[in-house]
Amino acid sequence: MKEFDLIGRYFADGGHQRKDVIIGIGDDCAVTSLAPNQQLAITTDTLISGVHFLEDTPARSVAYKAVAVNLSDLAAMGAEPAWISLSLSLPEFNDAWLEEFAAGLYELTQYYSVQLIGGDTVKGPLSLTITAQGFIPPNNALTRSAAKPGDWIYATGSLGDAGAGLDILQGKLNADFTQRDFLVNKHLFPSPRVAAGTAIRRIANACIDVSDGLVADLQHILRASKCGAMVHVDKLPLSEALVSCVGREQAIQYALTAGDDYELLFTVNEEHKGILETSLSSTNVKATCIGQITGQANKLELKLNDVPFAVPEKGGYLHEF
Amino acid sequence: MKEFDLIGRYFADGGHQRKDVIIGIGDDCAVTSLAPNQQLAITTDTLISGVHFLEDTPARSVAYKAVAVNLSDLAAMGAEPAWISLSLSLPEFNDAWLEEFAAGLYELTQYYSVQLIGGDTVKGPLSLTITAQGFIPPNNALTRSAAKPGDWIYATGSLGDAGAGLDILQGKLNADFTQRDFLVNKHLFPSPRVAAGTAIRRIANACIDVSDGLVADLQHILRASKCGAMVHVDKLPLSEALVSCVGREQAIQYALTAGDDYELLFTVNEEHKGILETSLSSTNVKATCIGQITGQANKLELKLNDVPFAVPEKGGYLHEF
Structure with missing residues (x-):
C-alpha cells in the first residue's frame, strides 16, 4: 500500500456516524439520503498554504478552519450541516501532522454531528478543498439578494x-x-x-x-x-x-x-x-x-x-x- | 473587482440549467432539491498539474478530464449525474486558458445535463477539485463489496x-x-x-x-x-x-x-x-x-x-x- 493510500486511514471512519449516510468512505461514491421536505445546501471552499493560511499554521488549525469556513457558508444560508467531503493535497507523508490534522477536522464535525463521507488524498502542494452539505426547508434559504430598503x-x-x-x-x-x-x-x-x-x-x-x-x-x-x-x-x-x-x-x-x-x-x-x-x-x-x-x-x-x-x-x- | 473574482465569470451561468437547482452559482451555497425515492451519490476528485496531468496539458483537456473522472465515479456507483462544484486554483490569470478551460468543462456537463452549481477560484498552484453529485434509487448502488464467488x-x-x-x-x-x-x-x-x-x-x-x-x-x-x-x-x-x-x-x-x-x-x-x-x-x-x-x-x-x-x-x- 502506498503512502498516499495510507493517508485515508486517518479519516477512515468519517467521525460522527449519521443514519442518513448509507455508504460512507471507501467506495467510488458516498450514498446519502435526504429527509422529505428538505432541500440541500452545498458549498465548496479551498484553502491553500501561503494564500489562505500561513505556512507554519498548526495542522489542527488548518483542518479546523477549513471545516469552519464551509460550515459558515451553510450557516449563512440558514442550513443545518450534515456531510462533508475532503480533498487533501500534501507534499509529504507526515504521521504527526496527519494525526493533528484529523483531530482538528473531527473537533467541529463531532460538535455539529457532521459526517465525513469521502474525499481524495493526493501528493502535491499543501492545500485542501472541503465540500459541505446541509439541509434547509424549501423557500427558507437566506440569500444575498433578499435585502430590502428599511431592513x-x-x-x-x-x-x-x-x-x-x-x-x-x-x-x-x-x-x-x-x-x-x-x-x-x-x-x-x-x-x-x-x-x-x-x-x-x-x-x-x-x-x-x-x-x-x-x-x-x-x-x-x-x-x-x-x-x-x-x-x-x-x-x-x-x-x-x-x-x-x-x-x-x-x-x-x-x-x-x-x-x-x-x-x-x-x-x-x-x-x-x-x-x-x-x-x-x-x-x-x-x-x-x-x-x-x-x-x-x-x-x-x-x-x-x-x-x-x-x-x-x-x-x-x-x-x- | 479582483482578477480572481473575474475568473468566476467564465462559469457564471453554470451551463446546462436544471429545474432541481433552486439557487445556483453566486450565493454562499447552492440550493438543490432531490426527487422523492432517490438517494444521493457524492464523489470528490482532485487533479494536480504535474501529478495527475502533464504540465503542458491543454486547458480543454484539464477541465474535460476532471469532469470525466468525477462522472466516472458516479457511473461506477450506477448513479445518474446531476450537479458539480468546481474549485479551481490557478497561478495566474490567463484569459485564453480560462476560455478553453470553461469550454472543456461544459462539453461533458452539457452532454449529460449536469449543472455547475458553485465553487471557488483561488490563486495557487494549478489544480482543481470537482465534487459531483448524482441520483440513485434506494438499494441500487453498485458497491465494490458486492462481488460473489462465481460472478x-x-x-x-x-x-x-x-x-x-x-x-x-x-x-x-x-x-x-x-x-x-x-x-x-x-x-x-x-x-x-x-x-x-x-x-x-x-x-x-x-x-x-x-x-x-x-x-x-x-x-x-x-x-x-x-x-x-x-x-x-x-x-x-x-x-x-x-x-x-x-x-x-x-x-x-x-x-x-x-x-x-x-x-x-x-x-x-x-x-x-x-x-x-x-x-x-x-x-x-x-x-x-x-x-x-x-x-x-x-x-x-x-x-x-x-x-x-x-x-x-x-x-x-x-x-x-
Missing part, C-alpha cells in the same frame, strides 16, 4: 478579531498575552455561526458570512439586492481584546476591512426586529444592529457619531498576504 | 489505451498518426461510462471504474468483497490502435497496469449474464467478459491461453509520473 443590518459576535490575530502572528502587531491568546485564537479557530444561521432563517431577509471583511461582504449583499446601506461604525461590535490592543480607531478599521471573522451579517425588517432577540437567545450568540439598508443601489455610506466616515479602500484581504 | 467479471470498452496515450505524449512510445490520435485522445478526453453504469445497476453485483489500472482496481473489489478472481488476459478488450502500436504482449501489460481508462469493471452472476447484453445494447458500450470471481479472499490469478501468467508488480501508475 436593519445586524452582525453576530465581534468583528476584526481574526484580522488582528493574523497581524499578531505575522509580527505586524504587538499584543499582551491575554489579547494575543484571544485574537490569535479567533484567527486560527473561528466559530461558524451554525445555530444562529438556523435560528434566523424565518426572521432575516438577506444573509452572508463575513469572510472577506465587513465592507466587502456587505457590498456583496448590496450588489445582489440592488440596495444601499448606511452603517454606523460607532455601533460595530468590537471585542475588548481588540480595542485594548489597537485602540478604538484602529479597531474600527479592522472591523471594516479584515476578513476571516466568519460572523453572520444579515438584514431584518422592522416587523421581525422584535423576535430576533428571542430567537437568538437559545444560541448564545449576540447580534448587534449596525445600520440600515437604503434604496440607493450599491451605495454604502458610513457614519461615526452621525458624521460621514470614509469607506476604506481595501475591502477584504484574501489572496493578499 | 463473471466484465470490463467496458478497451483497456490500456490511455496509458499508451500518456507514454506517447511523454515521448516514451512511438506511434503513427492514426494510433497517436486515438490513444492520446483516450488519455486527454476519457469517456465516463454514465449510460452503462445506470444500465447495469439492477444487473451487476460489484462495480468500480478503472482509474488506477485493471489489476489495482480489481484488487479493490477483491479486498472489499473478500473474494478472489481468475482473469484470462487473452480475453482483455484491446483496441486495434493499441495492439498495432505496441504489439499484443505489451498491449496486455498496458491493459493490466495502466490507469486513467475510466472503463467500468463489474461482476455479474450467472443468472443475470443473459440480460446484460440486452441492457447495454442501447448504450453503444460493449462489455467483455474477462474472467470470474473465486472464493479465495484477495487471490488474483491471471492466465494466458489457460497457462498461468504473472500478475504485474506495478498496479496503477497514479502519482508516479
Whole structure:
C-alpha cells in the first residue's frame, strides 16, 4: 500500500456516524439520503498554504478552519450541516501532522454531528478543498439578494478579531498575552455561526458570512439586492481584546476591512426586529444592529457619531498576504 | 473587482440549467432539491498539474478530464449525474486558458445535463477539485463489496489505451498518426461510462471504474468483497490502435497496469449474464467478459491461453509520473 493510500486511514471512519449516510468512505461514491421536505445546501471552499493560511499554521488549525469556513457558508444560508467531503493535497507523508490534522477536522464535525463521507488524498502542494452539505426547508434559504430598503443590518459576535490575530502572528502587531491568546485564537479557530444561521432563517431577509471583511461582504449583499446601506461604525461590535490592543480607531478599521471573522451579517425588517432577540437567545450568540439598508443601489455610506466616515479602500484581504 | 473574482465569470451561468437547482452559482451555497425515492451519490476528485496531468496539458483537456473522472465515479456507483462544484486554483490569470478551460468543462456537463452549481477560484498552484453529485434509487448502488464467488467479471470498452496515450505524449512510445490520435485522445478526453453504469445497476453485483489500472482496481473489489478472481488476459478488450502500436504482449501489460481508462469493471452472476447484453445494447458500450470471481479472499490469478501468467508488480501508475 502506498503512502498516499495510507493517508485515508486517518479519516477512515468519517467521525460522527449519521443514519442518513448509507455508504460512507471507501467506495467510488458516498450514498446519502435526504429527509422529505428538505432541500440541500452545498458549498465548496479551498484553502491553500501561503494564500489562505500561513505556512507554519498548526495542522489542527488548518483542518479546523477549513471545516469552519464551509460550515459558515451553510450557516449563512440558514442550513443545518450534515456531510462533508475532503480533498487533501500534501507534499509529504507526515504521521504527526496527519494525526493533528484529523483531530482538528473531527473537533467541529463531532460538535455539529457532521459526517465525513469521502474525499481524495493526493501528493502535491499543501492545500485542501472541503465540500459541505446541509439541509434547509424549501423557500427558507437566506440569500444575498433578499435585502430590502428599511431592513436593519445586524452582525453576530465581534468583528476584526481574526484580522488582528493574523497581524499578531505575522509580527505586524504587538499584543499582551491575554489579547494575543484571544485574537490569535479567533484567527486560527473561528466559530461558524451554525445555530444562529438556523435560528434566523424565518426572521432575516438577506444573509452572508463575513469572510472577506465587513465592507466587502456587505457590498456583496448590496450588489445582489440592488440596495444601499448606511452603517454606523460607532455601533460595530468590537471585542475588548481588540480595542485594548489597537485602540478604538484602529479597531474600527479592522472591523471594516479584515476578513476571516466568519460572523453572520444579515438584514431584518422592522416587523421581525422584535423576535430576533428571542430567537437568538437559545444560541448564545449576540447580534448587534449596525445600520440600515437604503434604496440607493450599491451605495454604502458610513457614519461615526452621525458624521460621514470614509469607506476604506481595501475591502477584504484574501489572496493578499 | 479582483482578477480572481473575474475568473468566476467564465462559469457564471453554470451551463446546462436544471429545474432541481433552486439557487445556483453566486450565493454562499447552492440550493438543490432531490426527487422523492432517490438517494444521493457524492464523489470528490482532485487533479494536480504535474501529478495527475502533464504540465503542458491543454486547458480543454484539464477541465474535460476532471469532469470525466468525477462522472466516472458516479457511473461506477450506477448513479445518474446531476450537479458539480468546481474549485479551481490557478497561478495566474490567463484569459485564453480560462476560455478553453470553461469550454472543456461544459462539453461533458452539457452532454449529460449536469449543472455547475458553485465553487471557488483561488490563486495557487494549478489544480482543481470537482465534487459531483448524482441520483440513485434506494438499494441500487453498485458497491465494490458486492462481488460473489462465481460472478463473471466484465470490463467496458478497451483497456490500456490511455496509458499508451500518456507514454506517447511523454515521448516514451512511438506511434503513427492514426494510433497517436486515438490513444492520446483516450488519455486527454476519457469517456465516463454514465449510460452503462445506470444500465447495469439492477444487473451487476460489484462495480468500480478503472482509474488506477485493471489489476489495482480489481484488487479493490477483491479486498472489499473478500473474494478472489481468475482473469484470462487473452480475453482483455484491446483496441486495434493499441495492439498495432505496441504489439499484443505489451498491449496486455498496458491493459493490466495502466490507469486513467475510466472503463467500468463489474461482476455479474450467472443468472443475470443473459440480460446484460440486452441492457447495454442501447448504450453503444460493449462489455467483455474477462474472467470470474473465486472464493479465495484477495487471490488474483491471471492466465494466458489457460497457462498461468504473472500478475504485474506495478498496479496503477497514479502519482508516479
